[in-house]
Amino acid sequence: MTRGLTRHFTSRKQTVEAVQGLDLEIGQGELVAFLGPNGAGKSTTLRMLTTLIAPTSGSASVAGHDVVTSQRDVRRAIGFVGQGNGAGHRQLGRDELISQGRAHGLARADARRRAAELIEDLDLAAVADRKVSSLSGGQRRRLDIAMGLVHLPRVLFLDEPSTGLDPQNRANLQELIRRLHAESGSTVVLTTHYLEEADALAGRVVVVDHGRVIADDTATRLKSGLGDLVRLGFGSPGDSARAAARLERVPEARVEVDGQSVDLRVKDGSAMVGELLADLAADGVPPTRVEVARPTLDDVFLDLTGRSLRETQQSPTTDADAPSAPTESEVAA
Amino acid sequence: MSTFVTDTLNVMNRELKPVWREPMAVVFAMIQPLVFLCLFAPLLPEMADGSALQWFVPGIVAMTALMGASFTGANLMEEMQSGSHERQLVSPLGRPALLVGRALKEVVPMLMQVAIIVAVVTPFAFDLHLGGVLAAAVILSVFSIGVGALSFALALASKGEDWMFWTVQQTLLFPTLLTAGVLLPVDDAPRWLEVVSMLNPMTYVVDAVRALFAGTFPVDVVLQGVLGAGVVAALGLWVGVRAMRRSS
Ligand SMILES: Nc1ncnc2c1ncn2[C@@H]1O[C@H](COP(=O)(O)OP(=O)(O)OP(=O)(O)O)[C@@H](O)[C@H]1O
Ligand SMILES: [Mg+2]
Numbered sequence: 001m002t003r004g005l006t007r008h009f010t011s012r013k014q015t016v017e018a019v020q021g022l023d024l025e026i027g028q029g030e031l032v033a034f035l036g037p038n039g040a041g042k043s044t045t046l047r048m049l050t051t052l053i054a055p056t057s058g059s060a061s062v063a064g065h066d067v068v069t070s071q072r073d074v075r076r077a078i079g080f081v082g083q084g085n086g087a088g089h090r091q092l093g094r095d096e097l098i099s100q101g102r103a104h105g106l107a108r109a110d111a112r113r114r115a116a117e118l119i120e121d122l123d124l125a126a127v128a129d130r131k132v133s134s135l136s137g138g139q140r141r142r143l144d145i146a147m148g149l150v151h152l153p154r155v156l157f158l159d160e161p162s163t164g165l166d167p168q169n170r171a172n173l174q175e176l177i178r179r180l181h182a183e184s185g186s187t188v189v190l191t192t193h194y195l196e197e198a199d200a201l202a203g204r205v206v207v208v209d210h211g212r213v214i215a216d217d218t219a220t221r222l223k224s225g226l227g228d229l230v231r232l233g234f235g236s237p238g239d240s241a242r243a244a245a246r247l248e249r250v251p252e253a254r255v256e257v258d259g260q261s262v263d264l265r266v267k268d269g270s271a272m273v274g275e276l277l278a279d280l281a282a283d284g285v286p287p288t289r290v291e292v293a294r295p296t297l298d299d300v301f302l303d304l305t306g307r308s309l310r311e312t313q314q315s316p317t318t319d320a321d322a323p324s325a326p327t328e329s330e331v332a333a
Numbered sequence: 334m335s336t337f338v339t340d341t342l343n344v345m346n347r348e349l350k351p352v353w354r355e356p357m358a359v360v361f362a363m364i365q366p367l368v369f370l371c372l373f374a375p376l377l378p379e380m381a382d383g384s385a386l387q388w389f390v391p392g393i394v395a396m397t398a399l400m401g402a403s404f405t406g407a408n409l410m411e412e413m414q415s416g417s418h419e420r421q422l423v424s425p426l427g428r429p430a431l432l433v434g435r436a437l438k439e440v441v442p443m444l445m446q447v448a449i450i451v452a453v454v455t456p457f458a459f460d461l462h463l464g465g466v467l468a469a470a471v472i473l474s475v476f477s478i479g480v481g482a483l484s485f486a487l488a489l490a491s492k493g494e495d496w497m498f499w500t501v502q503q504t505l506l507f508p509t510l511l512t513a514g515v516l517l518p519v520d521d522a523p524r525w526l527e528v529v530s531m532l533n534p535m536t537y538v539v540d541a542v543r544a545l546f547a548g549t550f551p552v553d554v555v556l557q558g559v560l561g562a563g564v565v566a567a568l569g570l571w572v573g574v575r576a577m578r579r580s581s
Contacts, residue, residue, distance in 0.1 A: 050423045053581045072425055080423040084416020090351040090408070096417075099347045103340070103424040147420065 018044040020211040021058065026189065028154075031181050033198035033219075034191040036208035037301070042191040043083055045208070046157050049189070050080045063154050063187075076104070079153030081161055086144040089133040093124060093143045096132065097150060104151035111150075118146040121176060123169075137164040145173065149180065156180070158190035162197060174200050195219065195296055207304060214304050226295040226303055227253075228269030230276070232262045233289030243285045247276070261289075270294070340426045344434025348408075352442055359442045360449065362404065366397040370450070373516065386459045390450065391469065391546040392515040395539045397446045398473045399510065402439045402480035403502055406488030409435065413493045422580060432485055432577040433570060439481035440474045447473065462548030468555070469545040476538050476562035482569030489576040513539050537561030 019041040026032055034042045047053045049062055051071040060067045063077035087096040094115055101111030119128045122142040127135050135143065141164045148156060161177070162170045178201065181188050192198055198205045199219035207215040207222070215222060234240040237260055244257045253266035266272065270292045280286060352359060370393050377385030412418040421431060447470055455461050484502070491497040510516065512526065513535035519526060530536050541558020544551050 047581075052419060052422060075423055075425040078423070080420065082416050082419050082423075084414075084419060086417055086420035088347075088412055088417040089415055090411075091347070092350070092354075095347070095350050099343060100420075100424065102343050103421070103426045105425070144416075144420075 018211050019048070019055075022211070022213060024206065024213065024216075026187060028187055029181075029185045030204060031177075031188045031202045032190075032204045032206060033202035034189065034206050034208055035193070035195065035198050035300075036191075037193070040208045041211035042208060043159050044211075046080070046082075046159050046189070046191065050078060050157055051075060077154045079148035079151065079156045081144050081148035081156075081158045083159045083163075085132070085140050086147045087132045087140065089131070091132055092130065093128040093132055093135070094119065096143070097128075097146055100147045101150045106151065114150055115146075118149060122146045123172065138166060138169055141165055142169065142173075145176075152180075152184050153186060155187040155189070158188070160191055160193070162192065162194075170197075177201055195223070195300055196294065199223070207300065209301070209305065215300075222300050223295045224267070226299050227265045227267040228295065229291075229293040229299075230264040230266065230269045230273060231289075231291040231293070232264070232276075232280075232287040234260050234262070234285060235288055236260065239285045242283070243280055243287070246280065246283055246285070250276070337427055337430055340430030341434040341437065344421075344426065344430055345438045348435055348438040349441055352438070356445065359445050362401055362442065363397050363446045363449065365400060366393050366446075366450070367453075369393060369396070369516070370454070384459065386454060386457060387547060388543065390454050390459055391543040392539060394447050394450055394469070394546075395473065395476075395513070395535065395542050396510055396515050397450065398443045398477050399480055399535065400506070401442055401446060402477040403484045403506055405435075405439055405481050406484035406486075406491075406498060406502070409485050409488040410491065410493060410495065410498055413488065418580070428577045428580075429574045432482060432573040435485055436478045436482040436570065436573065439477040443473060443477040444470060460548065462546065465545035465548050465550070468550075469542040472538060472541055472545075472555075472558050472562050475559070475566045476535070479562065479565030479567070479569035482566070482573035486569070486573040486576040489573075489580050509533060509535055512536065515539055534561035534564045538565075 022041075022045060034045065036042050044053070048055050049060055049067060051067050051074050054068055062074045065073035065077065067074055087093060091099075097115035097118060098108075098111045101114050102108065106114060115128075119125055122145060124139065124142055124146065127139050128143075132140060132143065141161070145158070145161055148158065158177075162173055165173060174197070177188060177190070180186060188202075190201070195205075203218060205215070205217060205219045205222055206213055232240075232243065234243060240257055240260050240262050244255050244262045247253065247255050247262060247264050250264065250266055250272070253264050255265075256263040264276075273290065273292055277287065277290065370389070374386060374389060377389055409418065412421075422428075447466070451461065451466060487501055488498055491501075508529075512519065512530045512533045514530060515535075519530045519536075522530065537554075537557040538561045541555045541561070544554045544558075
C-alpha cells in the first residue's frame with residue numbers, strides 16, 4: 001500500500017514531478033497492472049516501492065513494511081524485475097539464478113533446484129549455461145523474470161516484463177504470471193503499455209499519466225463504452241458513402257467516412273462483423289477490405305483525457321520553489 | 334555465520350565466477366605492466382647492489398596490483414548500466430557486503446598476476462626469494478582491496494557516466510605510480526615531489542615489497558608498508574561502503 005507517494009527529480013533547475021501524490025491500496029493477492037505512456041511515472045513508482053529511491057514526500061508500505069524505514073524487510077518480501085537486465089553480462093544464467101537464490105537465504109541445494117525449475121519453466125534450458133551477454137534480448141528478458149521469481153516472493157513487481165518478447169513467449173509469460181499468482185497467492189504489480197496485456201493478466205488496471213492516477217478499474221470496464229473499431233474499405237467513394245448511410249442504422253455506432261473507407265466504432269464490433277458484411281453485400285456494396293481493432297491504450301486514453309497519446313507531452317514544471325503539497329497517498333501491496 | 338559474512342561471500346563468489354571461467358582475461362588485463370617490463374628492463378642501468386631487474390620487478394608487481402584493482406570499477410559500472418546492480422540493490426544483500434565482497438575479490442586476480450610476473454622474470458637475472466614474495470603478496474592483497482574499493486566508489490559516484498570514471502581514474506593513476514617510485518627512483522627528486530611521494534601511501538607499499546622481494550626483512554620498512562596498505566584499505570572500504578549505501 002502507498003500513501004501520498006510523491007517523487008520529484010530536479011535536474012538543471014527543472015523539477016520533474018514524476019509521481020504526484022499517489023494514493024493506492026493494493027490488497028494481498030491482487031494482480032494489478034500500471035498502464036501508462038512513456039514517462040508517466042510507472043518505473044519511478046516501482047522504484048520507490050522496491051526501495052531503490054526514496055519518496056520526496058508521502059509514504060508507502062509493501063507487505064506491511066515501510067519502504068523507507070524497513071528496507072531490508074521489504075527487500076526480503078519482494079521480487080523485482082526492472083526495466084534493465086538483472087543478470088550480469090559476464091555471468092552464466094544459471095549461476096545468476098543460484099546466486100540470487102542464495103542472496104534470498106536459500107541453501108545451496110535449494111537454490112540449485114529452484115534455478116533448475118525456473119530454467120525449465122521459462123524455457124531457458126538451451127541457454128542457461130551460456131554467458132548472459134551471448135543471449136538474445138528475449139532470452140535475457142526471460143532470465144530476468146526467472147531471477148525475480150527465485151524466492152517465490154510475496155509481492156512481485158515487474159516493470160514492462162513483456163518488452164522484447166515474441167508473441168509466443170509473451171503468451172508463455174502471461175501464463176507463468178497467472179500460474180504463479182494462482183499457486184502462491186502472491187501480489188503481482190506490473191507495468192505495461194498494452195491494454196491487451198493488462199486485460200489478459202490483471203484484474204485491476206491503474207492508468208497513470210503525468211505521475212497521477214487517472215483511472216483505476218477493471219480492464220473490461222475501462223474498455224466498455226469504447227467499442228471496437230471496424231474499418232471497411234470499398235471500391236469507390238460512392239460505395240463507401242452508400243455503405244456509411246446504411247451503417248448509420250447500427251445502434252450506438254459512430255460512423256466516419258474517409259474517401260474509400262468507413263470507420264465504424266461500436267461495442268462488440270468484432271462479433272457483429274459477419275452480420276454487417278452480409279448486410280452490406282445484400283445491399284450491393286460488399287466491402288473489399290475489413291479490419292477489426294480492439295480498443296488500445298490510445299483509445300482508453302483519449303476517452304479518459306480527451307487527448308490522444310500522440311498529443312501527450314512531457315511538461316516539466318520550472319517552478320523549483322512551488323511547495324510540494326504532501327498529499328495523502330497510499331500504495332499497498 | 335552472520336548475515337554480513339554470508340552476504341559478502343555470496344557477492345565475492347559471484348564476482349569470482351568470471352575469473353575462474355576465463356583466467357586468460359586476467360593475463361590480458363596485465364598487458365600494460367608486461368609491456369613496461371619488456372621496454373624498461375633493457376634500459377635499466379646496472380646497479381651497484383645487484384641486478385636492476387631486482388629493483389624494477391617489485392615495482393611492476395605493485396603497478397599491476399594498482400592497475401588491476403583501479404580498473405575494476407568499470408565492471409560495476411557495466412552492471413549499473415545494464416540493470417544487474419539495481420537487481421542486487423533490491424535483493425536483501427547488505428549494502429556493505431555488496432562493496433566488501435567485490436573488493437575482497439580483487440585479491441585473486443592480483444595474486445594470479447604476481448605469480449605470472451615472478452614466473453616470467455625468474456629465468457632471467459632475478460633472484461627469487463619465495464618467503465619474501467609471499468609476505469609481499471599479503472601486503473599487496475590489503476592494498477588491492479583498498480584500491481578496488483576506491484575504484485568501486487568512483488564507479489558509484491560516476492553514476493554510470495563512463496567518461497567521468499575513466500577521466501578520474503586515469504588522472505590519478507599515473508601520478509600515483511610515478512610518485513610512489515615505481516618506474517624511477519624518487520630519491521633525487523625536487524623537494525615538492527619528495528613531499529608528494531611521502532604522502533602517497535603506495536610509496537611505502539612499494540618500498541616494503543622491494544625489500545621483501547630482495548629477501549630482506551627490515552622491520553620498519555615492512556611495517557610502514559603494512560600501514561600504507563592498511564590506510565588505503567581502510568579509506569577505500571569506508572568511502573566505498575558509504576557510496577554503496579547511497580547508491581540507487
Ligand atoms: N533520475 C531521473 N532524473 C530526472 N528525471 C527522471 C529520472 N527518472 C525519471 N525521470 C523522469 O520522471 C518521469 C517519469 O519517468 P518513469 O521512468 O517513471 O516513466 P515510465 O512511466 O516508467 O515510462 P516508460 O514507459 O518510458 O518506462 C519522466 O519524465 C522521466 O524523464
Ligand atoms: Mg518505465
